[in-house]
Amino acid sequence: xxxxxxxxxxxxxxxxxxxxxxIISGFFMxxxxxxxxxxxxxxxxxRKKEKNxxxxxxxxxxxxxxxxxxxxxxxxxxxEQQLIIDxxxxxxIDKLKRKILVxxxxxxxxDISGEMSESINKLYSQTGLIGYGIAQLKSNQWHVVVKGVxxxxxxxxTEVYNEIFNIRNHxxxxxxxxxxxYLVSLFNFKGLAFLDDLKTSLSEWxxxxxxxxxxxxxxxxIPDITxxxxxxxxxxxxxTLKLAKTYNQFEVKNTLIDLLLHKNKEVRIQVILTLxxxxxVESKEILKRNFNQSSQEEQVVFFKIFESLYDNNDESFLLxxxxxxxxxxxxxxxxxLKKFSIDTFKNIEVLPTDIAYAKIFKFVENN
Amino acid sequence: MxxxxxxxxxxxxxxxxxxxxxxxxxxxxxxxxxxDGRKAIELIEQHRPDLILTDIxxxxxxxxxxxxxxxxxxxxxxxxxxxxxxxxxxxxxxSFDLGANDFMSxxxxxxxxxxxxxxxxx
Numbered sequence: 001x002x003x004x005x006x007x008x009x010x011x012x013x014x015x016x017x018x019x020x021x022x023i024i025s026g027f028f029m030x031x032x033x034x035x036x037x038x039x040x041x042x043x044x045x046x047r048k049k050e051k052n053x054x055x056x057x058x059x060x061x062x063x064x065x066x067x068x069x070x071x072x073x074x075x076x077x078x079x080e081q082q083l084i085i086d087x088x089x090x091x092x093i094d095k096l097k098r099k100i101l102v103x104x105x106x107x108x109x110x111d112i113s114g115e116m117s118e119s120i121n122k123l124y125s126q127t128g129l130i131g132y133g134i135a136q137l138k139s140n141q142w143h144v145v146v147k148g149v150x151x152x153x154x155x156x157x158t159e160v161y162n163e164i165f166n167i168r169n170h171x172x173x174x175x176x177x178x179x180x181x182y183l184v185s186l187f188n189f190k191g192l193a194f195l196d197d198l199k200t201s202l203s204e205w206x207x208x209x210x211x212x213x214x215x216x217x218x219x220x221x222i223p224d225i226t227x228x229x230x231x232x233x234x235x236x237x238x239x240t241l242k243l244a245k246t247y248n249q250f251e252v253k254n255t256l257i258d259l260l261l262h263k264n265k266e267v268r269i270q271v272i273l274t275l276x277x278x279x280x281v282e283s284k285e286i287l288k289r290n291f292n293q294s295s296q297e298e299q300v301v302f303f304k305i306f307e308s309l310y311d312n313n314d315e316s317f318l319l320x321x322x323x324x325x326x327x328x329x330x331x332x333x334x335x336x337l338k339k340f341s342i343d344t345f346k347n348i349e350v351l352p353t354d355i356a357y358a359k360i361f362k363f364v365e366n367n
Numbered sequence: 368m369x370x371x372x373x374x375x376x377x378x379x380x381x382x383x384x385x386x387x388x389x390x391x392x393x394x395x396x397x398x399x400x401x402x403d404g405r406k407a408i409e410l411i412e413q414h415r416p417d418l419i420l421t422d423i424x425x426x427x428x429x430x431x432x433x434x435x436x437x438x439x440x441x442x443x444x445x446x447x448x449x450x451x452x453x454x455x456x457x458x459x460x461x462s463f464d465l466g467a468n469d470f471m472s473x474x475x476x477x478x479x480x481x482x483x484x485x486x487x488x489x
Binding site for chain 1 (some may be wrong): 380381382383385386389390393429473474475477478479
């Protein structure tokens with residue numbers, strides 16, 4: 001006690017600055033010691049975890065391959081496979097073991113296809129992992145739900161269609177996107193049913209991804225897309241127009257013609273392009289009739305598709321627009337006139353004073 | 368005398384390597400596994416295999432470098448099948464330029480691989 005007393009008295013003799021420095025040094029020394037021990041504990045924990053992960057990975061890898069190679073065509077599940085299923089089912093109760101098992105299955109599924117890939121899907125279901133996937137759908141954390149939906153899609157779990165379809169209008173964008181991809185990748189065109197009452201907008205990127213998934217699908221049986229063309233959700237209309245174009249949906253031509261009166265100009269432009277792509281000749285007269293009331297963008301787009309729908313009766317319409325105030329329309333009208341009615345083109349009177357027009361005319365004449 | 372044909376498989380996905388080992392050994396081949404390109408080169412130099420299966424994307428030494436080494440430095444004529452993932456079409460073309468004989472795009476069917484291996488070895 002006297003020894004400590006001596007140290008305290010000795011410490012108190014120091015000036016205040018020195019005392020303060022000693023206190024700070026002492027504090028940092030303790031902090032460093034605490035941190036070193038924490039890091040040591042963390043490192044040993046991570047090493048132990050890594051060791052366990054490797055151990056379980058090897059164990060499950062072997063079980064998985066035994067399961068895949070012991071299958072025969074007579075029994076759906078033979079006793080050897082059943083034993084592995086039971087073992088894996090027990091293991092999957094533990095969170096870490098389940099994570100390792102799922103990542104192993106995902107890793108293999110990414111690289112193989114065919115019968116073995118289907119066997120892995122079956123194993124995912126048989127080991128009860130599907131149940132954990134469904135449980136993730138109920139999480140409050142969006143990334144857990146996304147992971148769950150993705151996992152269920154990866155293992156082709158079609159039996160959870162209803163659970164996933166029910167969250168199609170989730171407030172989180174990422175979840176909605178994953179749900180849409182699940183539906184389309186597993187059910188192809190039938191999966192597009194979510195478009196019926198989609199409350200939110202489909203971004204351009206979402207639409208590209210959906211088209212890509214549809215392209216990968218084996219079914220080319222396309223349902224009636226008319227209701228989606230009439231959707232209140234404009235992004236659904238845009239997407240359906242892409243579908244009509246990609247899959248040549250000539251059957252919807254009447255609905256497309258009706259859409260020429262859509263309130264959104266961008267929709268009308270896409271409709272004109274789709275009509276042109278599908279070569280809907282009936283739309284030409286309507287577009288010609290409405291030409292002067294249309295916006296300039298629509299007029300330009302109409303001239304883009306006009307060439308594929310042109311016949312001899314359209315010559316007077318072309319002549320009306322060879323002096324249009326818009327450069328693109330003027331150029332296109334002159335080019336078409338040269339292509340389809342060269343005599344009329346040669347008879348066009350170009351005043352030398354109109355230098356700009358003479359230049360365009362000369363360009364068309366020489367090209 | 369052992370007449371079994373030897374195959375070197377260079378693949379960093381251990382589960383896939385093991386699966387292919389099981390499958391090809393069932394067909395009577397001896398399979399040597401390398402988890403990266405460097406190890407694959409060592410195995411090829413050491414065993415001069417009858418066939419080489421290699422992934423394109425691997426740690427340390429890529430599949431392209433393995434093909435280049437086998438054809439350029441070792442002057443070994445063993446058939447080479449390259450595994451590629453989607454979007455690696457350019458790499459596949461390069462591997463053909465370097466001397467690969469065939470390619471399979473991932474995900475692939477192990478049964479189809481066996482057919483291709485048999486076709487190249489018999």
